[in-house]
Amino acid sequence: MATGDAILSVDDIVVRFDTAEGPITAVDDVSFKVRPGEFLSVIGPSGCGKSTLFNVIGGLLSEHEGVVSVAGETIDGPHKSIGMVFQEESTFPWRTVTDNVAFPLELIGAPRDKRIERARHFIKLVGLDGFENRYPGELSGGMRQRVSLARTLASEPKILLMDEPFAALDEQTRLLLGDKVLQIQQSLKQTTLLITHNITEAVQMSDRILVMTYRPGRVKRIVDIDLPRPRSSEIVTSAAFGRYVAEIWNDLREEASRGMQDEESHVLHHQGAAP
Amino acid sequence: MSDAVISSTRRIPLSVGPRVVGIAGLVAALLLAEFLIQAGIVNRFIVPPPSAVIVALYRIIVSEDVFGRFLRTAGECLVAGVLLTLFGVVGGVVMHRFKLLQQACETWVAAMAAAPLVLLYPLFLVVFGRNIWTIIMMGLLSGLPPTILKTIEGMSATRKVLINVGRSFNLTATQQFWKILFPAALPTIFVGVRLGLIFALINVVGTEFLINYGGLGALITDLAERYDLAGTYAAICFVILVSVVFFLTLEKVERWLRPVD
Numbered sequence: 001m002a003t004g005d006a007i008l009s010v011d012d013i014v015v016r017f018d019t020a021e022g023p024i025t026a027v028d029d030v031s032f033k034v035r036p037g038e039f040l041s042v043i044g045p046s047g048c049g050k051s052t053l054f055n056v057i058g059g060l061l062s063e064h065e066g067v068v069s070v071a072g073e074t075i076d077g078p079h080k081s082i083g084m085v086f087q088e089e090s091t092f093p094w095r096t097v098t099d100n101v102a103f104p105l106e107l108i109g110a111p112r113d114k115r116i117e118r119a120r121h122f123i124k125l126v127g128l129d130g131f132e133n134r135y136p137g138e139l140s141g142g143m144r145q146r147v148s149l150a151r152t153l154a155s156e157p158k159i160l161l162m163d164e165p166f167a168a169l170d171e172q173t174r175l176l177l178g179d180k181v182l183q184i185q186q187s188l189k190q191t192t193l194l195i196t197h198n199i200t201e202a203v204q205m206s207d208r209i210l211v212m213t214y215r216p217g218r219v220k221r222i223v224d225i226d227l228p229r230p231r232s233s234e235i236v237t238s239a240a241f242g243r244y245v246a247e248i249w250n251d252l253r254e255e256a257s258r259g260m261q262d263e264e265s266h267v268l269h270h271q272g273a274a275p
Numbered sequence: 276m277s278d279a280v281i282s283s284t285r286r287i288p289l290s291v292g293p294r295v296v297g298i299a300g301l302v303a304a305l306l307l308a309e310f311l312i313q314a315g316i317v318n319r320f321i322v323p324p325p326s327a328v329i330v331a332l333y334r335i336i337v338s339e340d341v342f343g344r345f346l347r348t349a350g351e352c353l354v355a356g357v358l359l360t361l362f363g364v365v366g367g368v369v370m371h372r373f374k375l376l377q378q379a380c381e382t383w384v385a386a387m388a389a390a391p392l393v394l395l396y397p398l399f400l401v402v403f404g405r406n407i408w409t410i411i412m413m414g415l416l417s418g419l420p421p422t423i424l425k426t427i428e429g430m431s432a433t434r435k436v437l438i439n440v441g442r443s444f445n446l447t448a449t450q451q452f453w454k455i456l457f458p459a460a461l462p463t464i465f466v467g468v469r470l471g472l473i474f475a476l477i478n479v480v481g482t483e484f485l486i487n488y489g490g491l492g493a494l495i496t497d498l499a500e501r502y503d504l505a506g507t508y509a510a511i512c513f514v515i516l517v518s519v520v521f522f523l524t525l526e527k528v529e530r531w532l533r534p535v536d
Binding site for chain 2: 058059077082088089103107
């Protein structure tokens with residue numbers, strides 16, 4: 001893909017951390033590009049540096065090598081073009097659903113009636129109409145994640161960056177929320193980058209899937225998902241879907257095994273070192 | 276999507292049941308005390324019967340200007356409460372902001388919270404004289420440490436993801452404080468203000484008692500010196516009333532500032 005086609009370019013990203021056991025390379029020479037309107041998932045085993053990569057692209061982690069650019073503009077820190085949805089529950093418990101979603105509009109100084117109108121639009125988009133005046137504490141985990149999603153969408157980012165947003169939810173809710181995200185992504189033609197460790201979720205939603213290696217996190221390969229759109233969670237029953245899942249699991253199994261062995265040797269090492 | 280509404284943290288108004296049980300428990304305790312005293316099991320010259328305290332309530336209202344004294348003590352507590360909220364919260368925020376200051380002073384503040392500061396009243400008498408400011412400053416001094424400590428705790432305990440949400444929206448430091456840190460810390464700050472008010476009320480009444488000046492504390496000294504036990508206990512009931520009024524008001528303010536947890 002030519003650089004000019006990409007709305008998001010991630011080039012030669014390297015992230016190293018100093019730990020008690022010496023420096024470790026969490027992400028090593030990761031490069032990829034995302035086209036406008038594309039849904040790209042980054043998948044890898046635990047510890048492969050997915051969340052580190054999320055923080056680098058979102059501008060929350062500045063100590064790295066390499067360049068992240070949006071529509072050709074190099075970014076260094078949080079950027080209005082990138083909207084982030086976090087893995088942890090991140091709604092503001094002291095604000096109603098409407099006020100949560102209106103938060104980014106409040107920051108740009110939009111008048112209150114305009115804010116409310118726009119917030120209601122995005123609340124409806126994520127299917128939470130009727131809950132506008134509720135507080136997050138009164139909602140289920142899935143509903144709260146939809147509030148977070150609506151809040152990020154309300155800032156109208158060019159790129160939606162999500163870090164395992166459904167990780168804390170049960171499988172059924174996760175599939176149904178996946179449908180909702182797909183609907184929104186397709187209706188807004190929203191460029192989306194999803195960080196996940198869930199193969200089903202990645203295949204259900206993505207145009208392409210970037211598979212990462214276990215530590216240090218490198219790009220193992222990029223898989224094109226040639227499944228028809230519009231998609232819904234019903235696609236999980238199709239044979240083609242199953243083939244993609246198997247293909248990606250083949251790539252991931254080796255990495256996940258390495259991760260597991262690494263963790264086990266870590267535990268043994270610490271137990272051996274313990275008095 | 277059929278997500279269920281799984282929980283409600285909106286404060287539910289106290290239903291009739293708990294109120295009835297609470298009042299019935301109090302009445303039962305008073306009746307038990309009355310019985311023990313009337314039966315001679317508890318010495319009436321040490322603890323007056325509740326019936327005598329109830330009679331004394333009316334007597335001290337009429338003859339001891341209780342309402343004036345009540346307002347005076349409540350006024351002192353209010354001024355001490357406003358000052359400790361202001362200085363305590365600002366102090367906590369500043370200490371949280373400047374880590375060196377926090378590391379240098381937090382232990383001292385914690386030590387102050389545990390110290391019997393009421394013993395400093397002679398120093399305050401010298402500095403401010405035998406007047407209302409000695410009483411207010413004693414209340415303020417004792418209420419500051421818990422307010423400062425809880426403010427620091429609330430700020431430090433703000434979930435990192437909320438701060439990251441602020442960062443992802445490119446908030447300035449001021450916006451980050453007012454829109455995320457402060458509202459997130461508010462419930463813990465209110466715990467600190469409540470604790471501070473308890474300490475302040477104890478010290479305000481205690482100082483009034485010790486220097487025999489001002490409101491209900493001074494009245495308790497007078498009545499105790501006259502060996503009017505029933506009157507003394509009746510005056511203590513009014514001190515409790517000051518406390519109740521403050522806590523109910525504080526709860527309203529907290530609900531107004533933050534409708535849910």
